[in-house]
Amino acid sequence: MSDTPQSPNESDERASVEDGVSEASAEASIAGLVEAERALEAEEAAVAEAEDAAEREEPQDDETVADPPAPATPEPAKKAPAAKAAPAAKAAASKKPPARRSLAVLGSPIAHSQSPALQKAAYGVLGLDWSYEPVEVTEETLAGFMDGLGAEWRGLSLTMPLKKAVLPLLTEVDLVAEQTGAANTVLLDGEAVRGFNTDVAGIVRALAGAGVASARYVHILGGGATAASALVAAAELGAERVDVHVRDLTRSVWLEPLAHELGLMVRLRSLAQADRSLDVPELVISTLPGGTRPEVLYTDSTRRRAVLFDVAYEPWPSTLATAWAAVGGTVVSGLAMLVHQALLQVRIFVSGDPLEPLADEDAVLAAMLDAVGIDAAGVPLEA
Incomplete structure (x- = not known):
């Protein structure tokens, strides 16, 4: 008995069916995928074109556009940055310093x-x-x-x-x-x-205005915060030695480490000893409060030769300034430092x-x- 011969198409179709998928259905699936991909590309292109058109129509900061046309495609992603920018701009504006301070x-x-x-x-x-x-x-x-x-x-x-x-x-x-x-x-x-x-520079600049650009040996009267500024100012004037005269030695020892840091030879002494040295200071800086009578009395010779810088300016003249002026000494008012x-x-x-x-x-x-x-x-x- 002989077999009946089959055509090639019939053979391929039977083979495809035997594999569980017909060739016709596979081609239809592929065609559907291609069509879907083309539709997606067309939709994306339409969205991009709509966004470009909206950007071109968007007014600049210094322009006004009445009743702009609504976009054909909703743009939630595009409007989100604008919504975020407004609070940021508001915050920046709130931090801008006012004209009147x-x-x-x-x-x-x-x-x-x-x-x-x-x-x-x-x-x-x-x-x-x-x-x-x-x-x-x-x-x-x-x-x-x-x-x-x-x-x-x-x-x-x-x-x-x-x-x-x-x-x-x-x-x-x-x-x-x-x-x-x-x-x-x-x-x-x-x-x-x-x-x-700014006190230190204030002292140095005030003395420069009075013609005092340097001082090797300085007396400082008082041991408070302004005395520390006077100590730094003395160092800037090139001082080598500084005597600090205070009412209470125990409360002023904190000035010694500062003096050593500045490279100064320093002595803490009581106010009553301010004029017991044979060496005459070139500069006396008083940081004593205004209106107080200092427990110190310099000789006429010292007052003629040393410049007095009295930080206190109220009332004026101070007791020390009056004493200096009485012998023709040089006095610089605390107002200059101020x-x-x-x-x-x-x-x-x-x-x-x-x-x-x-x-x-x-x-x-x-x-x-x-x-x-x-x-x-x-x-x-x-x-």
Whole structure:
């Protein structure tokens, strides 16, 4: 018996069916996949074209478009960045400092302070509409006062007894404040609360104005925070020896490590011994509080030869200044230091940098000197 021959198509079809899938159905599946892929590509192209068209129609910041046409295809992904940008812009705007800034000088007592007159004179020349007022603040109330300051606050000037008390409240301090353990200037710079000591430079610049550029042997009267600034200033003037005369030796021993760090030979002595040395100092810096009668009496010869720089300026003339003037000695008023340290404070409040000169700084300094009634040498002007 012989087999009946089969055509090739019949053979292939039987083989395909035997494998469980017909060739016709497989081709139909492939065609469906290709058509679906083409449809997806067309849909993606349509979405991309709609997005491009929406971007071209979107107005710029300085343009206004009335009733823009709604896009044919919803664009939730495109609108999400715009929704996020608005709060960010609002936050940035809220952090922008106001044009009018607030500043103050803090201390107790503070009513006598000349700082408002100085600072207001400076801002008048600079054309800045900034306020600067005296505020009675004690060591106990300082932290609460600073916590309550708003975004309009730019900075603070500090007098006694706050120069040391402020240190724990600062996020950073400059080198001089770190050396002396005292900050007389606070810059409120965003989240940062930065402390500076401008007293040292104020002393050096005030003495330079009076013609004192160097001093080998210096007496310092008093052992408080300003005495530490005077010690650093003496080192900047090239001093080799410094005698610090104080009422209570035990409360002033903290000055010795600072003097040694500065490379100074230092002696702590009582005020009663201030004029017991045969060596006449070239410079006497008194940091004693104004209105107190010092327990010290220098000879006429010493008062003629040594320059007196009296940090106190209220009341004026001080007891020491009167004694120096009686023999024709040279006296530099504490107002000169106040002016120069305040000038550096203004630099800090304006630019954040005590080394950055102000615009037209000579005019600013002249206005500040005039505001407190002294000349460039620190001598009170005649009434």
